[in-house]
Amino acid sequence: MSDIVLSSSLARVKPSPTLAATQKARDLKARGVNVIGLGAGEPDFDTPEHVKEAAIDAIRRGETKYTNVDGIPELKEAVVAKFRRDNNLTFKVSEISVAPGGKASIFNALMATLNPGDEVIVPAPYWVSYPDMALIAGGVPVFVETREEDGFLLRPEDLERAITKKTRWLILNSPSNPTGGAYSRRELRALADVLLRHPHVMVLADDMYEHIVYDGFEFSTIAEVEPALFDRTLTVNGASKAYAMTGWRIGYAGGPEKLIKAMAKVMSQSTSNPCSISQWAVVAALNGDHGFLTERNAAFKARRDRVVAMLNEAEGITCATPPGAFYVYPSCAGTIGKTAPSGRRIETDEDFTSELLEAEAVAAVFGSAFGLAPYFRISYAASMDQLVEACTRIQRFCAALKG
Numbered sequence: 001m002s003d004i005v006l007s008s009s010l011a012r013v014k015p016s017p018t019l020a021a022t023q024k025a026r027d028l029k030a031r032g033v034n035v036i037g038l039g040a041g042e043p044d045f046d047t048p049e050h051v052k053e054a055a056i057d058a059i060r061r062g063e064t065k066y067t068n069v070d071g072i073p074e075l076k077e078a079v080v081a082k083f084r085r086d087n088n089l090t091f092k093v094s095e096i097s098v099a100p101g102g103k104a105s106i107f108n109a110l111m112a113t114l115n116p117g118d119e120v121i122v123p124a125p126y127w128v129s130y131p132d133m134a135l136i137a138g139g140v141p142v143f144v145e146t147r148e149e150d151g152f153l154l155r156p157e158d159l160e161r162a163i164t165k166k167t168r169w170l171i172l173n174s175p176s177n178p179t180g181g182a183y184s185r186r187e188l189r190a191l192a193d194v195l196l197r198h199p200h201v202m203v204l205a206d207d208m209y210e211h212i213v214y215d216g217f218e219f220s221t222i223a224e225v226e227p228a229l230f231d232r233t234l235t236v237n238g239a240s241k242a243y244a245m246t247g248w249r250i251g252y253a254g255g256p257e258k259l260i261k262a263m264a265k266v267m268s269q270s271t272s273n274p275c276s277i278s279q280w281a282v283v284a285a286l287n288g289d290h291g292f293l294t295e296r297n298a299a300f301k302a303r304r305d306r307v308v309a310m311l312n313e314a315e316g317i318t319c320a321t322p323p324g325a326f327y328v329y330p331s332c333a334g335t336i337g338k339t340a341p342s343g344r345r346i347e348t349d350e351d352f353t354s355e356l357l358e359a360e361a362v363a364a365v366f367g368s369a370f371g372l373a374p375y376f377r378i379s380y381a382a383s384m385d386q387l388v389e390a391c392t393r394i395q396r397f398c399a400a401l402k403g
């Protein structure tokens with residue numbers, strides 16, 4: 001067999017560690033083990049009925065052909081209205097891009113802007129795809145660690161220190177995957193003050209979890225907080241998390257027209273348009289009633305509170321209560337150095353999650369995968385029964401550790 005040569009940019013990229021963790025859990029399940037998977041990054045709710053109906057209507061009307069590469073005008077108008085309504089941001093239709101997922105929006109933006117050696121500041125812990133997408137686009141991810149005591153939010157002075165002449169982007173994700181941390185207006189203001197001193201830095205605001213916030217937390221996005229940044233910010237959002245539409249693959253972004261056009265060029269030579277039917281479904285989602293979010297968020301909040309309380313009762317685990325998304329990011333520092341039932345010593349958070357999976361069949365993702373150890377991520381987009389059972393198993397696992 002001939003040796004297949006891969007590109008050097010791909011050689012630096014690692015496959016998604018969250019998918020690897022999910023696969024490990026799937027393998028155990030196939031062996032008949034009763035695994036509880038807490039690795040999923042998607043709501044366990046269904047897509048709302050009125051959104052499904054809009055998609056069925058679109059199929060019946062024959063909306064089944066190629067569309068504009070970066071979105072049908074009706075969806076771009078709905079996105080303009082959404083940004084105005086929710087974020088107080090005024091975009092023209094020409095400043096909107098629709099793509100097959102928020103992931104594609106971010107990928108297109110990085111592909112369209114990065115030259116070899118350009119730096120992308122990524123606060124850690126981060127969503128696993130940012131660094132690898134920057135690498136594929138020829139850029140260099142620059143990690144800035146955040147601290148648990150700051151709710152895993154970037155400190156302005158740390159941002160200031162990370163900026164160089166080569167910095168092209170700062171990626172800000174709020175609420176965050178994997179921590180659930182979210183920036184208040186005041187915290188964004190402080191970061192904006194740093195950014196105003198560095199006009200060559202663009203900001204990518206990943207607001208994918210905007211609608212999933214608790215305890216009266218008021219969501220803000222940086223282009224709204226500091227209008228002087230509007231011309232160099234790409235505000236990214238999508239249908240996956242808010243409307244439980246992960247499989248439909250629609251993301252969107254608002255930003256400078258020159259960037260939006262360049263992103264369309266990337267798409268025109270790669271994916272072409274996002275699915276026509278999904279686009280019509282998201283028109284209905286954005287323009288329709290959002291009442292269902294209240295009930296869903298109440299369910300998420302009850303699960304978050306239960307999970308946080310139970311994790312804090314586990315020996316060696318501490319877990320803060322984050323204001324958004326459907327993840328918690330507990331520390332397992334108190335278990336490091338102890339010995340698992342298998343006889344293996346836990347040296348890292350990866351050891352912790354792999355021993356937990358072996359001993360108690362609970363699948364979570366280790367923190368090093370997101371760039372900050374020793375932690376692990378739990379997605380509470382699962383039923384309350386499953387969550388309680390998983391946390392009971394985690395407590396039992398921690399109590400059985402020796403040393």
Ligand SMILES: Cc1ncc(COP(=O)(O)O)c(C=O)c1O
Pocket residue numbers: 041100101102103104127173176177206208238239240246249250251
């Ligand atoms: C922080 C963050 N950004 C972007 C995405 C991309 O979502 P999608 O491509 O489904 O729109 C995800 C999905 O997990 C995410 O967690």
